[in-house]
Amino acid sequence: MQNLIKDIRFNLYEVLNSEKLLNTERYKEHNIEIFDAVIDTAKKIAEDLFAPHNTKADEHEPSFDGENVKLIPETKKAWDAFAKAGFLATSMDEEWGGSQLPEVIARAVYLIFCAANVSTSVYPFLTIGVAELIHSFASQEQKELYLPALLDGRFSGTMALTEPDQGSALADITTTAKLQADGSYLLKGQKIFISAGDHELSENIIHMVLAKIEGAPAGVKGISLFICPKFLLNDDGSLGKRNDLALTGLLHKMGYRNASSTLLSFGDNDNCKAYLIGKAHKGLGYMFLMMNGARIGVGTGAAAVGYAGYSYSLNYAHERKQGRLPSNRDPSSPQLAIIKHADVRRMLLAQKSYVEGSIAICLYATSLLDIQKTGTLTEKKNALALLEFLTPVVKSWPSKYGPKANDLAIQILAGAGYMRDHPVEQYYRDNRLNAIHEGTRGIQAIDLLGRKLTYNKFEYYQAFKD
Numbered sequence: 001m002q003n004l005i006k007d008i009r010f011n012l013y014e015v016l017n018s019e020k021l022l023n024t025e026r027y028k029e030h031n032i033e034i035f036d037a038v039i040d041t042a043k044k045i046a047e048d049l050f051a052p053h054n055t056k057a058d059e060h061e062p063s064f065d066g067e068n069v070k071l072i073p074e075t076k077k078a079w080d081a082f083a084k085a086g087f088l089a090t091s092m093d094e095e096w097g098g099s100q101l102p103e104v105i106a107r108a109v110y111l112i113f114c115a116a117n118v119s120t121s122v123y124p125f126l127t128i129g130v131a132e133l134i135h136s137f138a139s140q141e142q143k144e145l146y147l148p149a150l151l152d153g154r155f156s157g158t159m160a161l162t163e164p165d166q167g168s169a170l171a172d173i174t175t176t177a178k179l180q181a182d183g184s185y186l187l188k189g190q191k192i193f194i195s196a197g198d199h200e201l202s203e204n205i206i207h208m209v210l211a212k213i214e215g216a217p218a219g220v221k222g223i224s225l226f227i228c229p230k231f232l233l234n235d236d237g238s239l240g241k242r243n244d245l246a247l248t249g250l251l252h253k254m255g256y257r258n259a260s261s262t263l264l265s266f267g268d269n270d271n272c273k274a275y276l277i278g279k280a281h282k283g284l285g286y287m288f289l290m291m292n293g294a295r296i297g298v299g300t301g302a303a304a305v306g307y308a309g310y311s312y313s314l315n316y317a318h319e320r321k322q323g324r325l326p327s328n329r330d331p332s333s334p335q336l337a338i339i340k341h342a343d344v345r346r347m348l349l350a351q352k353s354y355v356e357g358s359i360a361i362c363l364y365a366t367s368l369l370d371i372q373k374t375g376t377l378t379e380k381k382n383a384l385a386l387l388e389f390l391t392p393v394v395k396s397w398p399s400k401y402g403p404k405a406n407d408l409a410i411q412i413l414a415g416a417g418y419m420r421d422h423p424v425e426q427y428y429r430d431n432r433l434n435a436i437h438e439g440t441r442g443i444q445a446i447d448l449l450g451r452k453l454t455y456n457k458f459e460y461y462q463a464f465k466d
Helices: 002-015 018-023 032-059 073-084 103-116 118-137 140-152 283-319 342-374 377-418 424-435 441-452 455-465
Strands: 155-160 176-179 185-195 204-213 223-229 231-233 239-242 245-250 261-266 272-276
Touching: 002 018, 002 032, 002 103, 002 283, 002 342, 018 032, 018 103, 018 342, 032 073, 032 103, 032 118, 032 424, 073 118, 103 118, 103 283, 103 342, 118 140, 118 155, 118 204, 118 223, 118 283, 118 424, 140 155, 140 204, 155 185, 155 283, 185 204, 185 223, 204 283, 223 231, 223 283, 283 342, 283 377, 283 424, 342 377, 377 424, 377 441, 377 455, 441 455
Parallel strands: 155 204, 176 204
Antiparallel strands: 176 185, 185 261, 185 272, 204 223, 223 272, 231 239, 245 261
């Protein structure tokens, strides 16, 4: 973990010059010592409460007893410590009780926790995404009702997009929303592959659901975004009755096992209440805020898990002794650490380039969010254009080469790496998901070439070129 911290600090201070953010109005109350203290706190919690149960969580995936989804108890301790440390509100505005730290510092925190335990990290970081979405587009009343509980860990969040018959083809979703006299809506439909869709870590789970209001236009222009809580809230914010939202199945995955993956059914009894965010039929545009953040998050997670495998195989290569150099013909001479062998060094250097390059691009992309919050009008416009262009790359490149790094880590350990006595095989299984969720590489390619490249007479490409 210490080497990861060094690489993070190198990127923050030597590459991105993140301390310049301290000269801006938004971040002027902070200093480098606060940035470092946040990183050190994240490291301690990750090492003490996330990393120790990574293997146990892989061996004991979530279970459903007919009423509740059960996780190993260490998950709850990790969630509580994360929330107590204020990490659910790292970059949130002070107005809402947040620390109002730079986005790039929040991304560094994400890297640290994902390197320790990527599947447990799903719960808090999805919640952060939901809070950002509500903060950006919800009404003042909705913000006051949901944000405080999301930011202190009493509530958690998910996004519910994918349906059983529709993967990434969101234009064809069939979940419906029917307007009620009180302004709420009734949802009906099913969603699948919903990470953190049910658990007992928090008092309530806030689902951000894409659905189509009755009579909506066809395709993506008819999609709206809704808040759908597991438990309805009373006017004073206290928990009310259970919503008509049911877990119909847990999915069993190759990796990422401690993050419950769920099939959810909305409105089996025609009484699943939900609340529109923003304007009707504008939901996909709103959701892209969370989806784009999640894409950068996927790339970051892939980089982190790749780095974990690299670090483990590097230590192993220093300690494992086997064979001699080809030039040494003396069978009585001591065996060498395998890091002395050229092919092992080649594989280590390949991993190092994959994971350090991935970390660099993820932190750079995130730094563009800070420019959007602090720069001049022109700087904000250019940063937005560049981030739009880079987002599919930031998602897809690390999610391709992070698993390649993990594959090389297994190869360095050889037969031992294929066994469950070492974590590198789990790292590979965990990381394999990152090439799939939040849009496959093919979908990212369509986004980059079909939309981003030619947008507004190559505006985004020009920002990248400049």
